Amino acid sequence: MRLMHPSEILNRTFELLRKHHEWMKGTVNLIASENVTSVAVREALISDFQHRYAEGWPGERVYAGCKYIDQIELMSIDLAKQLFKAEHANVQPTSGVAANLAMFTALTEPGDTMMCLSIPSGGHISMGKKKLGGTAGAVHGLQVENWPFDEGRMNIDVDAAIKKVREVRPKLLLFGGSVFLFPHPVKEFAEIANEVGAHIAYDAAHVAGLIAGGQFQDPLREGADVMTCSTHKTLPGPQHGMILCKQELAERINKAVFPGVVSNHHLHCVAALNVALAEMLEFGKEYAIQIIKNARALAKELYERGFSVLCPDQGFTSSHTILIDVTKYGGGGIIEKRLEEANIIINRNLLPWDLREGRHYVNPGGIRLGVSEVTRLGMREGEMKEVADFITRVVVDGISPTRVAVEVQEFKKRFTKLHYAFDSMDEAYEYIRIRGNPPSSG
Ligand SMILES: *Cc1c(COP(=O)(O)O)cnc(C)c1O
Numbered sequence: 001m002r003l004m005h006p007s008e009i010l011n012r013t014f015e016l017l018r019k020h021h022e023w024m025k026g027t028v029n030l031i032a033s034e035n036v037t038s039v040a041v042r043e044a045l046i047s048d049f050q051h052r053y054a055e056g057w058p059g060e061r062v063y064a065g066c067k068y069i070d071q072i073e074l075m076s077i078d079l080a081k082q083l084f085k086a087e088h089a090n091v092q093p094t095s096g097v098a099a100n101l102a103m104f105t106a107l108t109e110p111g112d113t114m115m116c117l118s119i120p121s122g123g124h125i126s127m128g129k130k131k132l133g134g135t136a137g138a139v140h141g142l143q144v145e146n147w148p149f150d151e152g153r154m155n156i157d158v159d160a161a162i163k164k165v166r167e168v169r170p171k172l173l174l175f176g177g178s179v180f181l182f183p184h185p186v187k188e189f190a191e192i193a194n195e196v197g198a199h200i201a202y203d204a205a206h207v208a209g210l211i212a213g214g215q216f217q218d219p220l221r222e223g224a225d226v227m228t229c230s231t232h233k234t235l236p237g238p239q240h241g242m243i244l245c246k247q248e249l250a251e252r253i254n255k256a257v258f259p260g261v262v263s264n265h266h267l268h269c270v271a272a273l274n275v276a277l278a279e280m281l282e283f284g285k286e287y288a289i290q291i292i293k294n295a296r297a298l299a300k301e302l303y304e305r306g307f308s309v310l311c312p313d314q315g316f317t318s319s320h321t322i323l324i325d326v327t328k329y330g331g332g333g334i335i336e337k338r339l340e341e342a343n344i345i346i347n348r349n350l351l352p353w354d355l356r357e358g359r360h361y362v363n364p365g366g367i368r369l370g371v372s373e374v375t376r377l378g379m380r381e382g383e384m385k386e387v388a389d390f391i392t393r394v395v396v397d398g399i400s401p402t403r404v405a406v407e408v409q410e411f412k413k414r415f416t417k418l419h420y421a422f423d424s425m426d427e428a429y430e431y432i433r434i435r436g437n438p439p440s441s442g
Contacts, residue, residue, distance in 0.1 A: 021431040025416065026409035027343040028387055032321045032370025033178070033206065035236040036377070036428045038279060038421035041272045045238055046432065050268035055258060072271050079277035083212050083284070084227065086220055086244035091273060092257045092265035093241030096205040096230030097126045101135055103228050103243060104172070106256035107199045110141030112171040115164070117156075118146035120350040122179035124203065145170060151352045154311050154323070158185050162192055169196045175219070176203030179349060179368055181310070181317045183217035190223030201226040207319055208242075209234030209372065212280045213288025216319060225249060231269075234291065234320050234372045236420075237276030240269035283420035290380065291320045294371040297381040298322060301388035306396060310351075310366075320370045325351060329395050333363030341401035342394045343408040344387075377415040377428055386411060 004012065037045075049069065055062040058070035058077075073091065080089035093099035108114065114136060117123035128134015129144040136142040145168050148160035156175075165173065173193055175184040186202060193200050202219035208229040210216035219227050226245040231237035245253050258265070280287075299316030303309040308325040309316050316322055326335045332348030339346055349368035350361060359365050371379075374387070390408055393399045418426040 018431055021429050023343075025429040026405075026412050027345050028390070028408055028412060029345045029373045030369040030371065030387075031345055031347055032368050032372070033230075033233045034370075035209075035232060035234070035372045036418065037232075037236055037238065037272070038275065038418055039423060039426040039430070039432070040275045040421070041236075041238060042432055044272035044275055045268050047268055047271060049271050050266075052267050053264055054267055055263060055265075057254065057258075069267050069270075072267075072274060076270050076274045076277065079274060079281065080242060080244060083277055083281055084220065084244050085218075086227070087247040088245050088250035088253070090243045090245075090250075090253055090257050091240075091270055092262050093228075093243060094262055094264075094266050094269070095239065095241045096124075096203070096228065097135055097241070098257075098261050099228035099230075099241035099243050100124075100126045100203060101139060102253065102256040102261045103201055103226050104136055104140040104142060105260050106249065106252040107201065107226065108140070108142060108171050111143065113143040113145055113168055114172040114174055115145050115147055115161070115168065115170045116174035117177045118149070118352075120355055121146070121149040121151075121352045122154075122177035124178045124205065127174060127177075127203070142172075149352060153314065154181050154352075156185055158188050162189070165189070165192050165196060165198070170198050173198050173200045174203060175200070175224070176205070176207070178206060179323060180206050180319055180321060181323065182314065183318060186217065186219055186222040186224055193223070199226065200224045201228065203228050205230040206233050206321070209236065209280065209284065210288045210291065210319060213284035213286075213291075215285070215288035215292055220244065220246075226253065231273055231276065234288070235276065235280065236372070236376055238269040238272035240266060240273055242273070279421050282422070287375065287420040291371055291375045292318065293381055294375050294379065294384055295320050295322055297384040298369065298371060298388060301385050302391065305388060305392045307392075320372050320375075322369050323349065323351070324367050324369070325365055326367050326395070327359075327365045331359065331363040332365060332367045335367055335395055338394055338401050339391065342390065342404040343412075344390060344394070344404075374415070376419060378417060378419045379415060383415075 053063045054066045054069045058073045076091045077089045116127040126135040130137030148157040150157040202224040231240045299309045299322040310323045336348040349366040350364040351366040354365045418428045
């Protein structure tokens with residue numbers, strides 16, 4: 001790359017940011033792990049909090065200058081406890097991976113065994129074995145054993161799993177994952193966890209917003225001791241993490257987070273999280289209900305157009321996500337690229353049987369679609385039909401993606417406002433243009 005003059009770098013950076021914003025305005029984003037935040041959340045993110053440190057607990061900081069930061073963090077803790085009906089909340093993990101690492105640290109020693117989903121069955125890389133470079137194995141030194149998985153039902157095989165827990169005697173049973181169509185059988189394991197002396201944890205990175213809205217499952221009531229999550233997937237907050245747990249584990253979790261895995265805990269994100277948690281308390285239920293309706297509608301429309309959407313006999317999904325086998329159209333990698341050219345952003349995804357059949361992550365058999373972002377923009381079941389048509393035209397009918405891109409852009413003009421937020425007329429993709437503001441006359 002040609003060396004740029006520093007001022008040119010500045011111009012170029014902002015030009016690229018503006019281009020990205022313009023592009024997003026005209027795309028249909030179906031990435032299951034993404035969402036858009038309200039302008040209020042984004043305003044909190046650009047506050048002075050982003051310059052500060054507040055190591056330690058509110059009221060017991062290692063730094064001075066924290067009197068307002070403390071009040072915001074205490075509020076955030078209270079909001080999180082209220083929203084998830086949790087005895088304790090820690091809002092300091094800077095991401096879902098950091099939350100998981102702190103949870104592993106609090107509940108296990110290196111060398112202990114953990115049960116969780118395998119990656120092709122929907123597990124996240126933070127749960128991965130050492131040989132995969134996963135956080136659990138490579139960073140914390142856990143032995144990772146995978147849940148026996150029922151590929152037809154796309155869920156944990158309870159009978160086989162109980163048998164395996166008795167054999168392996170793990171210290172940690174971890175539920176949740178990144179591809180997650182139906183609630184996991186948590187309460188079925190409460191007794192056996194007790195019997196073998198294991199803790200139960202639940203990774204709600206993807207489904208925290210659905211849990212907050214009371215529309216998925218309620219892990220902390222079903223027997224989970226700890227729930228970790230990202231705060232930016234179905235929960236429409238800043239990119240951050242959070243841990244909720246029983247009071248008896250509060251001290252261990254807090255210590256594992258700080259000084260264990262964070263020093264700075266991204267205070268602007270904590271402030272932004274307050275806004276997102278308040279939005280969920282106010283609008284979470286209707287938002288989560290609509291997400292699930294939209295996911296089922298999109299699945300049904302695509303299925304009727306010939307797509308092999310997984311689990312038709314179970315209603316396709318009970319979450320924000322649907323999974324489609326696209327091997328007959330050339331594979332997930334190929335379809336992902338073609339749809340991106342059509343302004344439809346989705347991601348390729350391993351299916352549980354892909355590795356066995358010789359496919360891998362570059363061009364796996366599946367694609368994963370999530371409807372959180374389009375729901376936040378006010379789309380409903382009727383629009384899922386239009387989205388299914390766009391996808392069909394590109395993938396099945398072979399119409400030129402660039403032609404469909406123009407139609408998608410046109411369609412998207414009807415959905416620029418953000419719903420389920422206090423300022424419901426906020427523009428979803430507007431670039432907060434502080435640089436362009438005229439100088440104040442004061
Ligand atoms: C996304 C995800 C994470 C990681 O969250 P980050 O906030 O990206 O660090 C952890 N677990 C699961 C199941 C996820 O899907």
